[in-house]
Amino acid sequence: MDPGNSMSWIHSFLYLCLVIASVHVLNTIFISPKLALDHQNARVKRVAPLPLRFRADGTFTILQVADMHFGNGKLTRCRDVLESEFEYCSDLNTTRFLEKMIQLENPDFVAFTGDNIFGSSASDAAESLLEAFGPVMKSGIPWAAVLGNHDQESTMTREELMSFISLMDFSLSQTFPSVEETSNHNKQHPVPKIDGFGNFDLRVWGAPGSSFANSSVLNLYFLDSGDRAFVDGIWTYDWIKESQLNWLRRVSQKVQEQKLDSKESPIVSPHSTISPSLAFFHIPIPEIKQGPIYNVVGKYREWVACSLVNSGVLNTLVSMGDVKAVFIGHDHKNDFCGTLGGLWFCYGGGFGYHGYGKAGWPRRSRVILAELAKGEKSWSGVGRIKTWKRLDDEKLSKIDEQILWERRP
Known part of the structure; x- marks a missing residue:
């Protein structure tokens, strides 16, 4: 063998060994740790205690958080704040407001009604969601969220977003709805062929010992009102579809049938066996824009942004008979409650500092308080539902307290 060829072969072999060794080192130090599951730090979702239940004092408090518009944390600047506030204002102001509301109101449940993150400002949807919902997960309070029209503009689809949210600590959100089989009330299965991601229902039980x-x-x-749609050559906001309304009718009917079949004594009268319900979604329905709206409490500051399509949501809710109030978001500068068809529709008001607002007009949140009626010996069913708002000012001022519903004798 030619000595020159022999040396060339040896050099090639050594070079190949060097490449293999280098790849191994890079994989061991830099790549494998990112791909491999860290069994020491891995943990399962922390599950909220179920069922949701009224307290022993007969109350159940819900905190509504509308339009956080969370971006990239401290790197994301505030919008529509005073010039003196701008330099030190970021998503962290939104986080602090949520922490203060949780501490002050000590809610039993938190409802996030869409545009939880502002997709175009969030470089990583998962990271933004973890930061946005961080305070409520840290508190251990059960919570749920629906999507708005901006959540999916980052790195996740709407289905991926809801799946991720449903797996977060103490979340009761569901990607797809489920119904109970009549033969076994504890067994559930998905509802087929329903539009949207994040249609689900939750039930709150009576006080312990009652x-x-x-x-x-x-x-x-909870209903997914979608994001955007193209109708007759015009871009418009999305709407709640007939498949969702059909599902909602079935759930409402089943809930009320179970209540009527209950062996427990009526609360006050035959009408008392019907449990009140509350609905949560993001985009307002066209009737709010068309009006007239009665009994307005709060501020109607901006034109209602809704779909061109009227899918019959109001008629469905009225015909169901159990829904007493609906809580929405989307229009940040509207924070009023008003009645349509005998139902209350309440805006949460803009909560997040990266969402648009009005300089000098504090961000705000809505609180919903359900109170049980007093029976002969113990608490009975819901007797009254109230609401008010809190401002993110020095005193966390409480404004516009009102009664939404009271049970008739």
């Missing part, structure tokens, strides 16, 4: 401790007395409906 005659209603083992049955639901308040129902919470």
Whole structure:
């Protein structure tokens, strides 16, 4: 063998060994740790205690958080604040406001009604969601969220967003709805062919030790109102579809049938067996824009942004009979409650500092308080539902307290 060829072969072999060794070192030090599961730090989702239940004092408090518009944390600047506030204002102001509201109101449940993150400002949707919902996860309070029209503008689709949210600590959100089989109330299966991601219902049981401790007395409906749609050559906001309304009718009917079949004594009268319900979604319905709206409490500051399509949401809710109030977001400068068809529709008001607002007009949040009626010996069903708002000012001022519903004798 030619000595020159022999040396060339040896050099090639050594070079190949060097390349293999280099790849191994890079994989061991830099790549594998990122791909491999860290079994020491891995943990399962922390699950909220169920069922949701009224307190022993007969109350159940819900904190509504509308339009956080969270971006990239401290790197994301505030919008529409005073010039003196701008330099030190970021998403962290939104985080602090949520922390203060949780501490002050000590809610039993937190409802996020969409545009939780501002997709175009969030470089990583998962990271933004973890930061945005961080305070409520840290508190251990059960919570749920629906999507708005901006959440999906980052790195996740709407389905991926809801799946991720449903896996977060203490979240009761669901990507797809489920119904109970009539043969087994504890067994559930997905509802097929329904539009949207994040249609689900939650039930709140009576106070411990009461005659209603083992049955639901308040129902919470969550609906995906979508994002954008193209209709007759025009871009418009999305709407709640007929498949969602059909599902909602079935759930409402099942809940009320179970209540009517209950062996527990009526609360006050035959009408008392119907449990009140509350609904939560993001985009307002066209009737709010068309009006007239009655009994307005709060500020109507901006034109209602809704779909061109009227899918019959109001008629459905009225015909169901159990829904007493609907809580929405989307229009940040509107924070009013008003009645349509005998139902209350309440805006949460803009919560987040990266969402648009009005300089000098504090960000705000809505609180909903359900109170049980007093029976002969213990708490019975829901007797009254109230609401008010809190401003993110020095005193966390409480404004516009009102009664949304009271049970008739």
